[in-house]
Amino acid sequence: MGGQPPLQQQQQQQQQNFQSAPPAAMGGGISQGSSRYPNPTPQTTTQQGYQQTPQQQENVGGVGARTYPQYPGTTSSAPQQQQPQYGGGQPQQQQQHYQQGMPSSGYNPPQAPHSLNQGFQRYGPQPTPQSAASKIDPSQIPRPRHDSHADRTIFDTRNPQTGAPMHPPGATSNFMARDVGNANPRFIRSTTSTIPNQSDLLQTSGMPLAVFVNPLATLKNDEVQVPIVDNGGMGPVRCLRCKAYVNPGMRWVDHFRFACNFCAHLSECPREYACALGSDGKRQDWMQRPELCRGSVEYMAPEEYMVRAPMRPSYFFVIDASPSAVQSGVTVSACEVISRTLDNIQGGDTASVGIATFDGTVHFYAIRGDDENNNASNENQENEKPTTSNGATKTPKMLIVPDVDDPYAPLPKDLLVNLNKNKETLKTLLKQIPEMFANSRPSAVASGAAIKSAIDALKYKGGKVMLFLGSMCSGGWGKLEVRTHSGNVEKEPLKIMKPAEKCYQDCATEAAEYQIGIDIFVCGSQPVDLATLGVLTRTTGGTLYRYPNFNVQLDFAQLLNDVRWNFLRPQGMEAVMRVRASQGLGVAEYGGYFCKRTPTDVDLPVLDGEKSIMVNLRYEDKLVDGAEAYVQCALLYTTMTGERRIRVHTLALPVTSVLGTLFRNADLDAQTCFMVRKAANTLLGGKHTIAAAKDAALAQCVSSLYAYRKYCASNNASGQLILPEALKTLPLYTIGMYKSNGLRSEASADDRANWLFRMLKSDPSETTPSVYPRLFPLHFILEDDGFQANQKQRHDDGDQAASITDSFPPFPPCQWLSAEKLDGDGLYLLEDGGEMLVWVGRNYPQDRLKEVFGVDTVDQLDARRSMLPPNLPNERNKRMNAFINSMRKARSGYLRMRILKRNDAMETLFYNRLIEDRSVAGMSYVEFLCHVHRLIQNKFT
Template sequence: MVGIATFDSTIHFYNLTKSLQQPPMLVVPDVQDVYAPLQAGLVVSLSECREHLEQLLGNIPSMFQDNRTADSAFGAAVKGAFLALKPTGGKLLVFQSVLPSVGIGALSGREAEGKANAAAGEKEAQKLLQPVDKTLKTMAIDFAEYQVCVDVFLTSQTFVDIASITVVPRTTGGQMYYYYPFSAQMDSAKLYNDLRWNVTRPQGLEAVMRVRCSQGLQVQDYYGNFCRRIPTDVDLPAIDCDKTIMVTFKHDDKFQDGSLCCFQCALLYTTMSGERRIRINTLAISCTSILSNLFRGADLDAQFTYFLKHAAQATPAAPLQQIREQIVNQCVNILYTYRKFCATASSAGQLILPEALKLLPLYTLALTKSIGLRNDGRVDERSYWLTRALSLSTSLAIPLVYPRLFAIHDVLSQDLGEEILPPVLPLSSENLDQAGVFLLEAGEDAFLYTGKSVAPELLHQLFGVHSLNEIYPGQFLLQEYDNDASKKLNDLINKIRRQRCSYLRLHLLRRGEPLENLFLSFLVEDKTSLGLSYVEFLVHVHRQIQNKMS
């Protein structure tokens, strides 16, 4: 079943009933006390209304092409669509491009207010990462109760207050998509692919999840996009293959050496074909009193994902300096425990790292320099980063803060297999060759960086130009040209896209553009205004461990 509504400062529903010649528009002007104008006909069976639906989708662009209404009744539109979906539940895909300015949950341009109050310092900036009030949250809890999930696609050029809007997808098990600054030419392929994957990926509806564990343990907290009305259950109006829910446990009793400790996750859900199913995952792990076994079996991705999600959840409410210190202290405590209780006798001047967690200091440093934990980023970008981090899978957690850097000029001379990616370079400016072309991939965005001395011939093969000045800012589209270099670059990007289930948003960096600073901020192994270099950070961690040992 499917329905369509459009909105500006009013809401426009469409009656898709089969017996009508064409879908009439029904306007709801009251955006404070919104209602669904019909009990039936707003959401109808796709097989019955396909002709009407295609006709309406074809007409909408011309119907609104002369519309000059700048106001947006986002909250009222979402509430109205929810009222139409209330009898059945389902998914709501909302497309928004400006700040919601009228009706229920209207917002103001508080980013500008925050800048005006800059004298109040970090406390004022912190407020901008929190929802402005509880209006949208209260609505979202209602949506979750009636099994309506909301996904929001933001195609904006300006501040839209993601911190306030995001409570709707977060509470209803939905997802936020953010395209900034939106360019119809550059972003249409990503928007199309994100939308297509959203409706075709493996997913379930009306889900409820419960996690149980052995005696001696108890569930401590959940992280992710869901609604939790009672302590034992997590409500998920929708669940899909891209979302992760992290569960932490508290250890409150002794276990016998060699005994089994069990964890079970039960998920009751409805398939897209309407079947009610239950999926149960049970994990049994043996207990050990030998600490070195714990470090030997440590999972770096899981450990780091905990750091990331814990920081993302805490950031809107705590000072950034405090959160960065907590992350570093957690890393130091883990390595100190290993040094004290597991490492063989060695010189005090040596930094000893467990094999399974040897990259933990690197990823910890990268997290402290990431977009969400910096003072200098745009508020919406930071809010989106925090939202994304909370529902991200473990495979995408590390690329979010420590992207992959590939030397494209080296890839061109290599013959890689079907799905094999080239070697990854450390994120340091030392690896940037001025005669080379580099691709930096962060899971959702990718940056093509060209050195000052790249041969015009290579630029022509890859991008169809002899100088980057021939490409107008914000108008770059990667194309495949009839030469080996272009085909290999396109193949590499397509391999990454298949890995990520996300259509990478590609940016070509031109010298002196703001994006160049963003690219350089990802080179986390360098010393910058954001923090220490990797070598200096290792020295700092080692010193902290030595202080604890003495």
């Protein structure tokens, strides 16, 4: 440890300094804290993910460039063995039989099905949940496989020997994908990686058919970025009939003609693209052209793809300065966060920024100096040089919009200023705002009018509105009121999940038309009607952030990291996306965050790497068994540096007529995502009941498990519950969804809406933890000597990052989500992809308590105040911090954290997530599994 180079020490220190250093309390000035904050994703990601793109562009751009990485087929032998191959085969070997009375030596699936013919049927054909459940050994029922994340699987998207597309690793697993002619599953993932040859087979299987596309997904550090192709004026080569982009699946019949793998049409390529075929029938240049050997490429768009000059990034910050926001610290936090993250805004010298505040009225700030007025018409010029001394002493002029019922932006062109030229002025203004409003009198909160007029201010150029909101809109345009559902929450349509005012949807659609995206940071403790506000983000491709019971001490770090990552993450502007499917298939429907104006395309004023769009596929004809079907996503967008690009992902899916093959290649994470999104979409419409959403999810689960039981496992005794290996935890995830904030009946309206909106954009990798969180026995991590030895070994083996206390993984095995598994003298950490909850048993040893949290008794911990103390000088504290950091790094968002003790007022936050127990939210997992089993059996009779 002592001999580490300074840089590494610095990195480690940075990783540990995740503690919040909130701004000073109101009234005083804003202290520029010196604590550093890690990016939610390691810094290297940003560097490799974005800044290296231009280099790669140099490397691969132009005809005949040869430098993009190539993968010899010999380097990935290890993981291949674990990956199922496509083709026929008997699924029986993969079946797992779950039954009562097996020894409780952990989950250990039996290998010989015939020896297990005394399964569930012992309890009669119609066992009541209780009677059957009481006889089931909970240790024998399916749970997710432990993934320590210690070793990274290498995944070649096609089999290097046979060229066949490969079944992707689990969405939540630690893998490094290599695109060898098929898209990385981070960009496209299908609910099943082989596709039924006809709709009848799909129907029989009971499985959904959809793909999830995340065209700008953040790649892992060691994954090769999408190669950039610059064909000059020629642009991308496309099928002349269906306009599909050239891809590895197109068949070249001679030096200039190719048969389209989407519509079979024979097209001619431009003369300059022609190339002789080799003896293998392939173009001789296929390895030199990324579009011919990669599943994902990005083209520089020629002029015909532009309707106007590409946009430059513009941000309009709208800050709640109403008395309650000022008092609760929302105003000062927002100003401080914006001020600290201005340097993270992408777009270089061309980015522009505006600021507005609101209380009972809306206030804009004219920041532009005289020298800039002369340049007002030239602001899209690239060569504006920052002049840091400019503007340092300029005093912004406040412009008040008094009419909050019909709001507008005064002098729109004066409100947005060049960021680099005015950074100091902006920072000064942000420092002054909390003081300016420190003593304002209570009034209605005109947040709706503020959003509306900020959109107005951005209309002439497009961009992003970032709203920092402390309380509900209570006056002017878009005034809202607290809505509560009266009547039976479960069985009556949840009308309050529908926007209260139509004007919000109209406003969002209008914003989308002007290429304006809206992000909302809700930092309040009172209801704000998220079901209504959410449509602003959903329709414009924006993001909804929420900090319930916002507390400056506890939440400042998260707000800061969220805003920073919002600026740094992969993203684009003024985007249009279309998905094509090959002959026999069609796109039935898109789902997610976007605006739709034409039947075939989705419009995305803004898009980032955390937005996944669901694309439901339908059959238009029968597919050829044994062939490949294709799905292609084309995204036309503008980068943050003002380049128009077309990103194309092509996914090949082998076609099968064998049901067993289909089940073997079912994708659990994608199917869970489908189920959850369907429920979210249904409930947000406000027309359906929670009970109906649950029934639909249960029906999906039961129908596929029944199909497997009937057609793929019919040899087994009829009373047994036999689950396909690939979908064995589908019932667990279904009950997990039942008990989520989105569907549990006692959830508050904002909690529910927040969950539903989050699910509606989330990727399969994020959905699974949200329905089945991970529960780690932290005390084990802090104590286990074996763990320490393991880390030391990794360090000795040359893994420099794995110093003894500072590095995870391997993650220890998770515990079941059951209160029975909690020890009173233990310490647990629950993580669901959105937040971390640390639960402290009342008998957790006092000396440990002091070391880890710096307190003497459990009672000194309070969920509303307690935070981890920064870096106490002891081993346990260091290890705890290292573990928490590694959790945060594994997720792209910054995980909020709360420390709860036994009998804490907020303890239900934790217990609500122990979804395997019976609770007010529903059956236990064992009971639910029996219920599912019974429903499957009922289908047989």
